[in-house]
């Protein structure tokens with residue numbers, strides 16, 4: 001019991017490096033998969049898409065190339081699966097005659113939808129956490145209400161959202177409520193689990209200190225729920241983008257991604273690549289939101305929870 | 312820790328009647344469940360533990376040692392009988408924060424640093440921040456973990472974590488320390504070191520300790536009295552007075568009297584389980600019995 005054992009090395013240096021390589025690896029993985037998807041996409045079109053040709057001059061070189069795919073698959077034709085470069089070009093082409101590029105328009109709509117999603121996420125998160133805290137303290141409430149919480153998620157959100165819109169008037173509030181409707185559920189379930197996750201003996205320890213329920217909540221239940229809570233919040237973040245888009249539809253909000261989706265759905269036959277561009281932006285919004293939650297999680301939990309240093 | 316360094320009360324006389332009774336149980340009984348599946352874990356427990364004593368509970372697995380400790384600590388309630396702690400019902404004593412608890416696992420809060428783990432009970436009991444910091448500093452020194460206050464639990468070895476758990480239990484100067492196989496998960500060498508450490512701390516703090524263990528040498532080395540329990544239902548089979556010198560050191564384990572007492576406790580255990588001879592066999596018998604039932 002004299003020399004201090006050397007088990008607890010400073011973690012910053014070595015693990016910081018490991019963490020950097022880890023995140024670099026993750027980025028590389030993402031890019032590799034993306035490239036693979038694009039390759040498969042174009043390969044499908046190469047084998048079973050519509051014929052296409054390139055002609056023009058590139059760097060003084062005349063190119064005139066025509067490709068005739070050996071077979072024809074419907075899902076690979078230009079209507080179902082536009083060329084990658086057509087989708088890419090859709091972003092820079094003007095959305096309307098003499099208007100700004102579609103990419104810019106979509107980005108504005110994405111930002112609008114993102115804001116709604118964040119509001120709904122906060123509502124849903126607070127509601128979900130509040131319910132979980134309530135259930136943890138009241139078996140009666142838990143038993144009485146959990147079936148309804150579960151049932152709420154079996155009702156299609158599409159059926160609910162017009163009702164919410166008519167009840168609250170169309171606007172950001174109705175969208176936030178629709179979003180919260182989708183997001184509170186994973187948070188309730190995750191938080192409920194997390195609030196009970198602490199070791200049984202930790203609860204006995206608090207009991208032996210004659211700790212109040214409030215102290216047990218703040219000093220034991222909530223801290224030990226955080227890893228579970230954040231896992232749920234990541235799911236909720238992805239769901240909140242869907243919720244916001246679906247909420248915009250009956251509210252007839254023209255500034256968000258929903259109006260773009262509806263719009264380009266109608267013109268799909270003439271310009272399928274625009275819908276594809278919109279779809280890509282929707283998923284970018286979702287990815288960014290989930291990414292932000294992960295960043296917050298890392299900031300809050302790293303170094304404080306064992307699991308996060310390993311994963 | 313007002314009497315740090317003070318001589319321990321009852322220094323050379325390990326008799327139970329030194330000081331007033333800290334724990335007093337009369338006719339305590341504990342039954343789990345009801346009807347045909349009910350398990351009678353404890354029966355007829357009459358026990359008196361005096362101020363400053365170190366009492367070990369020993370016996371085969373399932374004889375109700377943990378249950379008795381939990382009853383004293385008001386983590387569960389008796390089916391019959393009475394438990395007084397410092398002259399009060401156990402529930403009152405718990406609300407008065409008379410107990411420090413240490414379990415077999417350290418049960419530290421991962422998200423708190425070592426210092427803040429030690430301060431946890433102080434925080435709950437509303438001690439001011441600077442007082443908390445002062446106490447955790449003192450206790451880190453006491454359990455020889457200075458310099459580790461800023462670490463997180465998983466950065467420490469099992470033995471170090473258990474020392475943190477002990478420091479946490481001592482943080483608010485509880486009148487009674489309840490320890491349930493605190494060194495059971497440690498290897499033999501660490502365990503012996505921890506025993507010496509615990510003796511040092513006990514000598515400095517004048518706390519009364521109730522200590523559950525599986526190990527006969529550990530019980531004899533640490534205790535002023537060893538309570539030998541027998542199973543089905545759990546009863547007190549015998550109480551062995553440990554009349555070793557109050558100062559327990561490495562040499563204590565080489566004393567003639569130490570070996571005699573170890574033998575006494577072993578025979579007390581054996582007498583109440585005639586089919587088996589050693590603790591390991593008691594374990595084995597219990598596992599077999601559970602397998603059949």
Ligand SMILES: Nc1ncnc2c1ncn2[C@@H]1O[C@H](COP(=O)(O)OP(=O)(O)O)[C@@H](O)[C@H]1O
Nearest residue numbers: 343344350352371372373374375376377378379
């Ligand atoms: N919460 C409980 N519910 C039902 N039975 C229990 C409970 N706790 C302990 N027991 C039973 O009481 C008996 C004594 O258990 P315990 O006090 O843990 O023994 P020991 O600590 O001596 O190994 C055992 O038969 C055990 O199965």
Ligand SMILES: [Mg+2]
Nearest residue numbers: 376377378491
């Ligand atoms: Mg036990």
